[in-house]
Amino acid sequence: MTKPKGPKLVIAISSTALFDMRESHHIYEAEGVTAYAAYQREHEDDILAPGEAFPLVTKLLRINEKLGGEPRVEVILLSRNSADTGLRVFNSIAHHGLNITRAAFSGGKSPYRYVSAFACHLFLSTHAEDVRSALDSGMAAATLLPSQGGSSSASDEELRFAFDGDAVLFSDASERIFKERGLDAFTENEKASAHTPMDPGPFKNFLQTLHGLQAEFPADECPIRTALVTARAAPAHERVVRTLREWDIRIDESLFLGGLSKGDFLKSFGADVFFDDQQVHCTSASEHVATGHVPHGVANEKKN
Numbered sequence: 229m230t231k232p233k234g235p236k237l238v239i240a241i242s243s244t245a246l247f248d249m250r251e252s253h254h255i256y257e258a259e260g261v262t263a264y265a266a267y268q269r270e271h272e273d274d275i276l277a278p279g280e281a282f283p284l285v286t287k288l289l290r291i292n293e294k295l296g297g298e299p300r301v302e303v304i305l306l307s308r309n310s311a312d313t314g315l316r317v318f319n320s321i322a323h324h325g326l327n328i329t330r331a332a333f334s335g336g337k338s339p340y341r342y343v344s345a346f347a348c349h350l351f352l353s354t355h356a357e358d359v360r361s362a363l364d365s366g367m368a369a370a371t372l373l374p375s376q377g378g379s380s381s382a383s384d385e386e387l388r389f390a391f392d393g394d395a396v397l398f399s400d401a402s403e404r405i406f407k408e409r410g411l412d413a414f415t416e417n418e419k420a421s422a423h424t425p426m427d428p429g430p431f432k433n434f435l436q437t438l439h440g441l442q443a444e445f446p447a448d449e450c451p452i453r454t455a456l457v458t459a460r461a462a463p464a465h466e467r468v469v470r471t472l473r474e475w476d477i478r479i480d481e482s483l484f485l486g487g488l489s490k491g492d493f494l495k496s497f498g499a500d501v502f503f504d505d506q507q508v509h510c511t512s513a514s515e516h517v518a519t520g521h522v523p524h525g526v527a528n529e530k531k532n
Contacts, residue, residue, distance in 0.1 A: 234444075237437050238346060238349055241306065243307040245372045248279045255267050271316060280354075284500045284518065289326060294451055343365070352372055363524050367430070370520025371523065375514050385451060386452070386498075390502040392503060392504040395525030399429050399525075402418060418460075419464075425467075426467060460485075469482075483497075494513050495517060503519075
């Protein structure tokens, strides 16, 4: 029997994450929007170089080729450009052979409000304020950081996602206890609550849809691999395992690091992208892999 298909995986991405637009952005900051618009028109036939998320997008779109039939993954372009100045972006998309046909050009305004209208499961951008707005709207979103270690190659066959746990896949309730009352209180709470599933975090729905896409492949042929990379350690691991079991979501690899730096482990896993809520972990991880900062939860609350 043919396995029933879940919802199509839809990912929104900003033009500055997909392509390297640092030169034109510098003109915008130094000379203003008029000079920027003129520059983009003058160079609209000059192809933009791949940006931080280019290898990830290439692998995502390649999944459609592996499955055949109706596309199961769609990438939406969201841009602060106007359609006029964004012509260079679409020319670059065509040149690189990316099957991206839907887009929103918001003419200088934040395009995050179209994430929900396109029914996206994830929004990736280099604009932190757009990402925060998307998260506040209940959408999985992350700010892509410049990768010091270089992004994974788009020619690799396997697509690998890595996630932090608290405040990303799960709510920040447990992390809040750790921040406010310390490690001993956190550990005691997790032991006492081991059989109580955690509330979902902003990336739960994205992971669930990704899991559904994985299920459409035979287990030994799936091109998508997931990993949980968390600072938790035993005995706080049990609640994580039971929560994922309650959600009926399989994570391929789980690393309980007990406070060790995550970078070397992410490099060993070969993550195409890693999502974490804490800036310090993101900065460390970006030395090895492409990293998305998730500005959500207690670690990102502004202190008085």
